[in-house]
Amino acid sequence: MTAMRQATEVVDPVPGASSPHLPQQPDLVQLLTPEGERVEHPDYALDISDEELRGLYRDLALVRRWDVEATALQRQGELGIWASLLGQEAAQVGAGRALVDGDMAFPTYREHGVAWTRGVDPLHVMSLFRGVDNGGWNPVDHAFNLYTIVIGSQCLHATGYAMGIQRDGAENAVLAFLGDGATSQGEVNEALIFAASFSAPVVFFCQNNQYAISVPLERQSRVPLFKRAAGFGFPGVRVDGNDVLAVLAVTRAALQAAREGQGPTFIEAFTYRMGAHTTSDDPSRYRLASELEEWKLRDPVARLKAHLARSGIADAAFFTAVDAEGDELAARIRSGTVDMPDPAPSSMFEHVYAEKTPPLAAQQAEFEAYHASFEGEK
Numbered sequence: 001m002t003a004m005r006q007a008t009e010v011v012d013p014v015p016g017a018s019s020p021h022l023p024q025q026p027d028l029v030q031l032l033t034p035e036g037e038r039v040e041h042p043d044y045a046l047d048i049s050d051e052e053l054r055g056l057y058r059d060l061a062l063v064r065r066w067d068v069e070a071t072a073l074q075r076q077g078e079l080g081i082w083a084s085l086l087g088q089e090a091a092q093v094g095a096g097r098a099l100v101d102g103d104m105a106f107p108t109y110r111e112h113g114v115a116w117t118r119g120v121d122p123l124h125v126m127s128l129f130r131g132v133d134n135g136g137w138n139p140v141d142h143a144f145n146l147y148t149i150v151i152g153s154q155c156l157h158a159t160g161y162a163m164g165i166q167r168d169g170a171e172n173a174v175l176a177f178l179g180d181g182a183t184s185q186g187e188v189n190e191a192l193i194f195a196a197s198f199s200a201p202v203v204f205f206c207q208n209n210q211y212a213i214s215v216p217l218e219r220q221s222r223v224p225l226f227k228r229a230a231g232f233g234f235p236g237v238r239v240d241g242n243d244v245l246a247v248l249a250v251t252r253a254a255l256q257a258a259r260e261g262q263g264p265t266f267i268e269a270f271t272y273r274m275g276a277h278t279t280s281d282d283p284s285r286y287r288l289a290s291e292l293e294e295w296k297l298r299d300p301v302a303r304l305k306a307h308l309a310r311s312g313i314a315d316a317a318f319f320t321a322v323d324a325e326g327d328e329l330a331a332r333i334r335s336g337t338v339d340m341p342d343p344a345p346s347s348m349f350e351h352v353y354a355e356k357t358p359p360l361a362a363q364q365a366e367f368e369a370y371h372a373s374f375e376g377e378k
Contacts, residue, residue: 027224027238028270031245034298036306044249050313056244057308058322059093060301063113065326066122069333070112070129074279078337079129083110087242087274090300091207093117094247095175095269098255099143102172104165106158109147110207111177118144122329123336132340134351152178152185155204159191162202162258173258174202175251181212183225192266196232199263203254206266207241209273214286229266241271242300272298345371 029044067085074082085092092113099105099117107114115125115137124136128147135146148154158176165172182188183206195202208225210217221228229236239250247269254265272295276283308314349356349364356364 027226028240029237029246029250030240030243031249032240032243032303032307034242034303036303036310038245038307038311041246041249044246044253046245046249048245048248053304053308054314054318056093056097056248057301057304057314058325059097059113059116060089060244060304061322062326062329063089063093063116064301065330066116066333067112069330070126071275071279073126073334073337074129079126079279080131082129082279083277084273084275084279085110085112087272087295087300088207088209089113090244090304091205091241091247091269091271094244095177095205095251095267098248098251099175100255102143102170103175103255104143104145104158104161104172105175105177106145106154106161107147107177108151108154108179108182109149110179111147114177115142115144118142120144122333123340126333126337127340130337130340132343152182152187152191154178155182155188155191156194158204159195159200159202162195162200163198166198166201171259172201173255174200175255176202176204178204178206179212180206180208180210180217180220180225181215182206183228184212184220192229192232192264195264196234199261201258201261202264203251203258204264204266205251206268207271208268209241209271211273211277211283211287213277213281214283216287224268226266226268232266234264234266236266236268238268238270241269242298242303244300244304271300 029041030039031041031044031046032038064086070079070082071084073079088110092111093116096105096114096117105114105118112122112125116122120137120142125147127133128135137144137146139145145154145157148157155176155178158174162174165174176191178188192204194200195204206225208217212220224238226236226238237250237254239246241247250267254267257263257265274292274295305319346364346368349360349367352360
């Protein structure tokens with residue numbers, strides 16, 4: 001865990017670690033090159049079986065299939081909006097698979113891959129974006145909090161939760177997800193201060209997908225995001241966010257350090273949002289098509305597939321079976337989403353508080369009386 005107590009910077013350049021924004025990245029932790037070649041890192045060894053590798057590929061492929069189907073459903077009017085994770089699958093699956101029993105995760109609104117690793121039914125996520133509920137899963141059952149729409153507030157929730165389990169004497173850790181744009185929010189910086197001051201067992205996992213909606217990274221920060229951690233007094237590390245093996249190794253080490261009482265870590269997963277910020281966004285207005293084409297060469301799913309195929313860990317039958325499973329998943333998501341019943345309008349009053357207050361009950365009665373006044377009208 002020595003590596004987690006310093007802001008990690010690797011001296012030698014890592015193969016395949018170039019980027020449209022940062023041409024040379026000697027500080028990027030990478031275990032799998034864009035071409036699918038396995039490489040070693042002095043601080044982050046990863047002992048992983050062939051079965052686990054195949055499992056990671058299945059995760060990546062099925063999460064992408066879910067995302068593609070959800071985007072299509074939104075375009076067809078079945079979802080109000082959708083926040084795509086296209087291109088960020090490795091960052092989310094790698095981080096999610098680093099969690100162990102007893103750990104807790106706090107997502108934004110894009111962590112579909114983490115939800116998958118925590119056993120959340122995709123339809124429970126879809127119901128939120130369809131607008132029939134606020135998220136259909138129980139955070140306690142899955143150790144995965146409900147999606148947070150307000151940018152950055154989940155970092156405060158995560159830090160508070162981490163301080164709570166710290167005081168309970170639990171040897172667990174908390175993983176807080178955020179985007180590069182959220183690092184400009186006051187809530188995030190307040191969370192970093194509290195986490196550092198109390199040595200809270202929390203890991204901040206920043207998916208730097210290069211754009212805060214439409215603002216590129218170079219206009220958000222004068223320094224690489226992971227280096228900001230040093231100013232708060234704890235280590236930061238940058239990992240290739242399109243390399244699921246590196247993400248798994250780095251996140252696993254950071255979480256273990258947190259469990260051992262070594263305090264927080266800031267992980268910057270250097271990745272790329274290949275789609276729009278949400279389905280209401282048009283990325284062609286603020287980024288070049290050539291940039292997208294360059295990042296397609298670092299595709300996280302294709303990268304692991306190349307490694308599995310070249311090393312003989314998986315054959316054509318395996319990939320065909322995963323594709324077939326993806327089709328079945330997409331069909332279940334489509335039918336399940338379209339068949340979701342609309343909730344009663346007054347149900348929005350039911351879970352505002354643990355116990356309904358008199359003012360809330362009065363508002364509900366007024367709301368119901370108003371709607372009843374239209375009964376019988378054509």
